[in-house]
Amino acid sequence: MKLVIAIIKPFKVEEVRTSLDKIGISGMTLTEVRGFGRQKGHTELYRGAEYTIDFLPKIKIEIVVADDMVDKVKSMIIKHSASGKIGDGKIFVLPVDEVVRIRTSETNEDALK
Numbered sequence: 001m002k003l004v005i006a007i008i009k010p011f012k013v014e015e016v017r018t019s020l021d022k023i024g025i026s027g028m029t030l031t032e033v034r035g036f037g038r039q040k041g042h043t044e045l046y047r048g049a050e051y052t053i054d055f056l057p058k059i060k061i062e063i064v065v066a067d068d069m070v071d072k073v074k075s076m077i078i079k080h081s082a083s084g085k086i087g088d089g090k091i092f093v094l095p096v097d098e099v100v101r102i103r104t105s106e107t108n109e110d111a112l113k
Contacts, residue, residue: 001096002070004077007033010087012081013059019076020063031061038086042089051087058089064096066109 008016013030022027034055065073074091082088101111 001064001066001099001112003094003096004061004063004065004070004073005092005094006077006081006089007012007035007058007091008061008077008081009087010057010059012083013061015080016061016077019080020073023069023072023076025063025065025069025073027063031060031062033058033060037090043056056087064099066112070075 008017010032018029035058036055061077070093074076074093077091098108098109100107
């Protein structure tokens, strides 16, 4: 099992979620986060005063999937979140040792269904 973490632009969330649902991903965790990479933030003007926004709003998606689903999940996230511009985001894939569904005590692959 793997934990797929994707950091994407907020306006791409619904498109990514819909595409993942179509390949059988039934659950995920979304978190509103702020950060920057090469994008380095931007400058805005408010009531005549200029200020810099260093941390930009992003969405962090976390999904635990079976090993054989990782490539499909990555492909869907890339396909439906890429604009070709700086700030599209990143995908991280980490190993998961164990998953337990609290309600039923099911473990690992059974807990993912």
